[in-house]
Amino acid sequence: MIEKGRISGLELALIMYATVSATAILYIPYITAQHAKRDLWLSPIWGSLSGFLIVVIIVILSRYFPGKTLIEYCELILGRTIGKIIAFLYLFFLLHDTSIAFREYGEFVESAFLHRTPMLFVTGSIAISCAIAVHGGIQTIGRCAVLFLPIVFVSYVLIYIFLIPDLNLKNMLPIMADGVLPSIKGSLAPHAWLSQYSLMSFLLPLVTKQQKVMKWGIVSVVASVLTMVLMNLGNLFLFGDILINLQFPVFEAARFVSVGSFFEHIESIIIAVWVLGGFIQLSAFFYMVVLGTSQWLKLPSYKPFVLPIGFLIILFSVWTIPSFEDMIRGMGTTVPYYFLTIQLIIPSLLLCVAVIRWKKPKSFMQ
């Protein structure tokens, strides 16, 4: 295998959690709220369906082909030519997805504090930082995740703990006033985000205890969904109906924190802490593109690819998205279908063919 490093199940869960949740907490509340209104906290629960489904498919596929990633077993399942084409399709999607993630990061930072800094500078600077982590391999990303995510987690919990006096539980009533449909409509974006669990196929071969990957995958999905639900609930309790108009409600919430009249306006710190989570997310995406590309090309090492692909990602992040408004509109309309097509249909198709063409391996469990 190209990658020598190994990660633990916990690191797998944390990396995937960051990959999905870091930008989810930024953009999902706004997009969901447009359709779901007061029921926006229900949407991630519907969205979790695709998360669980994809984790199960990916884990079963990895049991068929232990030690192989999606790019590698694509070719085994579908034959050389078709396999290569489908793998390329997936890889290209991944590159696109990664550059969207970088752009999301850049847009957020720009609108939050660096209003006049060129986008290239913002995304480029974190890309360099990520490149160091990617060059270090999956172990580096895993260790960073273990070190950073607890800090991020604690500081976000703290925001809402400080805000307890301002939370108004009645804001969530009435639940499902207009039936289930609005919350299901709103679940499009959570579906899109949670479908990114298909990226787990890049990390599964690298986990030390293979028997537990299913458990950790599910734990990770549950954690992501819970984060989105709780975050949405917290924002709903705090803001009520005006939530629909808030672009980044989490940071509006941070703005409200005031403890003892000296500890206030902590949104800059919260954004800075969020960057730690964003760093894990972007590094993980970046790493998967680099690893996938070198596996597609069957290269002995992925390290020479880090910088060129980093370049490509930054370029794509400029080319593929015309503006912030277009990005938000896309996330509520086309992007979920695009994400689900690639990330749900390709793995399901692979699984179907694999079940028909391949015998169950001996090490098959669950």
Add this chain to the structure above:
Amino acid sequence: MKNMGFRKKRGDTPNIQFKESMNSLPEIPLNPSLDINIDILKSAYKDCADVVFRDFSISSEINAVLLYIDGLSNTEEIDQHVLMPLIQLKNPIEGPIFERVKKEISVSDIKEFSTIPDIFKQISIGNPIILIERQTMGISVGLPKWEKRSMKEPDAETVIRGPREGFVETLRVNTSLLRRKIRHPLLKMKQISIGGYTETQVIVAYIEGLAENTLVNEVTHRLKRIKMDGILESGYIEEMIQDSPLSPFPQLLNTERPDVAAACLLEGRVIILIDGTPFSLIAPCTFSSLLQAPEDYYNPFYISTLIRWLRYIFFFIGLLAPSAYVAILTFHQEMLPTSLLLTIAQSREQIPFPALVEAFMMEVTFEALREAGVRLPKQVGAAVSIVGALVIGQAATASGLVSSPMVMVVAITGIASFLVPRYAAGITIRLLRFPIMILSGMLGLLGVMLGITTIVAHLCTLKSFGVPYLNSAAGLKLRNVKDVLVRAPWWAMDTRPELFSEDTRNRRREAENQMPSPEKGDGG
């Protein structure tokens, strides 16, 4: 290699040509003729005023030569225990002369040798040698003696409670200091000599069974790889054997304290002692050990834990305080409470520079002051501190060049970098502070975060002799953090730190159930 060894010149007398290390000289055997041997040696030690050739004859019959380097050997002892008994020897003809001579010399350490390069090695470490007519063997006598510095408390690692002895420049003294602490025969000391000209003796010390064999082999292998003309200090070796030569972080610890070295040996680490310097190297080194001071283990554990946390906090302050100040003043003024913001704005009213320039000026001045304080002779030192108080102090703010909050920040940063117990780690913080300041001047808190993520990502990739640098911090195993997050009391630190994850044997370092309590004592 071509020009090395002997060249026949002037009839029978060969001439020795030094080109490379003494180790690579050909093994020229001793000639039975004493004169030829002497000629070779004299040509080799041509223009060496400190080399003494003393001709004498054993009981006025057999010619012999005593050879030593003046100042490296104990001449009084030579006179008394070597020359006198040999010159006064009775009946030299009885029995083989070589064995007789060995018996007559009343010195405990005697070695035989049979080649010319051995002579160079022996006399260069202070062992006088004796060559006897018609013998193809020589005798070296262990009587080295040179001026040594007396042992004193290391200046860089002082303690209030704890042993006050420190390593010195002499290797043998240092090995004896270690041996006096760890008396077990499993304390091994492998000797290697490095340096073409200096022939520096280097000792790899470890406790067999505690230190991983792979680690010991790796250290020895890397030391043997070094090919350079001289090793004068541990720093030469450190830079030649570290895993990531371009990293700003120290990948080997150094210490002048035998108690620290002994503690590391007991944890399964390897100590590299180098002749000619009081600093010994410790491998492997992990990030957490940079912030552990020897005294942590001698003081009560509550206070040690507290002080350790103080150190962690000030480690970050030392690294980030100026950049956080710059970031907040330049980009995030809203974070400050209004009254504080007003005070700072007032004090900065007169200042012509942006915060970044101000911070840079002050930090560079502070580094310059510190450097001046280290290099200057002690008599002038007082002047530096007076001037320093002016430059970083009231006068600086009064002159309108810097604001008083900036002076505070620089002062705190300075103190913070003194709080790091390992000097090498302190240097790293001082170095990394500047790029983070630039980042914070460009991107605000985001820049500071980018600096942190980059540094942490780098630390996660770092390894020291195969041991991950952030081993204990990122391992998330509770038994590994008892010497990191807290300093557990000694009765609870029952296992050695886990340097290599796969290794589980011989992990306990004390018997079970060691927590003292009155009932367990046998006094009642």
